[in-house]
Amino acid sequence: MSRYEAIIVGSGPNGLAAAITLQQRGLSTLLIEGDQQIGGGMRTKELTLPGFKHDVCSAIHPMAMASPFFNSLPLGAHGLKFLTPKYAVAHPLDNGTTAFLHNNLSDTIAALGADGQRYQSLIEPIVADWELLARAIMGPLRFPEKPWKLVEFGLHALQPASWTAQRFQTDQAAALWAGMAAHGIQPLSNWTTSAIAMVLSAVGNKYGWPVPIGGSQAIANALLSYYQSLGGHLQTGSWVTDTASLPSYKLLILDLTPKQLLELKGLNFSAGYVRQLQRFRQGMGVFKIDWALSEKTPFRDIRCQEAATVHLGNTYAEIAASEKASHYGKKVDKPFVLFTQQSAFDKQRAPDGKHTGWAYCHVPNGSPEDYTEEIEAQVERFAPGFRDTILARHTYLPAQLEAYNPNYVGGDINGGIMDVFQLYTRPVRSLTPYRTSMNNVYICSSSTPPGGGVHGMSGYHAAKTALADHYGINL
Known part of the structure; x- marks a missing residue:
């Protein structure tokens, strides 16, 4: 397709959650992943010897079971156990x-x-x-x-x-x-x-x-399977460095940290928003x-x-x-x-x-x-x-x-320190921190509430905000 209603960059739990939420409401969406393998912090690979499957990042998943968003999805029917x-x-x-x-x-x-x-x-x-x-x-x-x-x-x-x-x-x-x-x-x-x-x-x-049976990759695979069953599109092996390289879109949802937002070309953030991103603490x-x-x-x-x-x-x-x-x-x-x-x-x-x-x-x-x-x-x-x-x-x-995984800035797996100053006011001080200063660009990474963990809630809330802003859909 040459045009999508929404493009989501990053296929971690939050990127997948945002893509699913938008696709559930009938939007045409494209999920783009820089790596050949989807999942972000949910990948499983043979890192040591043949036959030994290691969770590269997340391994045990208390918040996956406790996530209101994940619990709303038929992931069991898509192979997750x-x-x-x-x-x-x-x-x-x-x-x-x-x-x-x-x-x-x-x-x-x-x-x-x-x-x-x-x-x-x-x-x-x-x-x-x-x-x-x-x-x-x-x-x-x-x-x-x-x-x-x-x-x-x-x-x-x-x-x-x-x-x-x-x-x-x-x-x-x-x-x-x-x-x-x-x-x-x-x-x-x-x-x-x-x-x-x-x-x-x-x-x-x-x-x-x-x-998860089979490794943390099983969570990513189940999310992707459900997303594609809804008609969602996936593109892997495509590192986005300039938004000008993307197909035409109405909404852009970024599963990226502030550091990456500041490095991404083609965005026209306000000076005030840029200053807030620059003050974000890892x-x-x-x-x-x-x-x-x-x-x-x-x-x-x-x-x-x-x-x-x-x-x-x-x-x-x-x-x-x-x-x-x-x-x-x-x-x-x-x-x-x-x-x-x-x-x-x-x-x-x-x-x-x-x-x-x-x-x-x-x-x-x-x-x-x-x-x-x-x-x-x-x-x-x-x-x-x-x-x-x-x-x-x-x-x-x-x-x-x-x-x-570029979201782990300096090895920070929480997408920024989650202290009292950045627990909810992340990455900026706003009651709707998923919005950027551009009215059609949103951030859905763990640098937004509720922060780190495999739960998909940041992606869900970013997509929910975009749906309300542009389509009048209130979830």
Whole structure:
């Protein structure tokens, strides 16, 4: 076609979500991906040895199950299936104990012992009201449907994770809380860091932390299959550097970060909008390792093999110190490590009897430092003999992650720091941050609310805004 009503650039979860939302309303759309393989942060590749399938970026998907947009789609009919490990999260400590986030609230409360009721008072209201809260918190700032519910959530969510941690008496509960909050990729003393811990904990208690069968690529493939079933068009292997090279369009939806918007030729943004994009702040980067392994990881607490994600960082104090040091540009000897072994649940990931391993830690944005030794030492710390199981490894420095996926600026997988100043006012201060200063150009990346994660909500809200602005369609 020589003309489309909408062109979407970028086939990550948000680009796919925007394309689907527009195509569902009958618009003619073209989805353009620079790489030959769709998916953005949802790709799966053989990075180490033949037959070992590694999730290049995202691996475990609590927010995919909790996403109102994804839940509205018939993705199961398009081949997507999930497995749910016995535990959402395991958090071993040096003292020999392990804290667990179970797939339901009651078991988590019981396992936390003396801190069970404190955890319950914090998380139970979110589990009970998740569908309502999700519509309010997974999008731009709006007056909520039931404001008192959001106020109750917000009074706790706005607090630094360091404040909330003081509620807990046991090392296990405090450590579990630290690991959940550290998913926010910023110092745990920052305002709003309790929010990510509360949401991920509640979602785990409601849905578990699921593993897609066949790899994260399966999510992308199912989204694409549904999109194409609606009549949507796809073009891969086309890096867009100048909008003048695009077919004619009415709407342009960009799954890009501010840095890329500023580099894209052919756009005529206002000087004020450009200045706001230039002030956008990136967060920490990540250093990532994928392993081909001879066997399951020999955790000292064997139950860790049954957890979707294992948080390796020991106590609250140690994790908080690590995250703070990395945020301020320092290399740490004992980084907080997020580890998973998808092959323990999905037999398609590795040859018979063999396994994959996946891990990353937070590092200063753009850091050139190699953290292989530090990450493997952390795994070995809680799984003696782990190094003996390594058959091959593949590493990604932050710059290499950015080269692989330009949305990961300096290795920043959240599309910009999600602190109190950029939680909702991203990438600019606006009640409708998906709009740019050009009335037919919109941004739908993780640099818009609700931020990072595989949920598609940024893409949905950007498309929803464009439909209202240009077609009078209010979703």
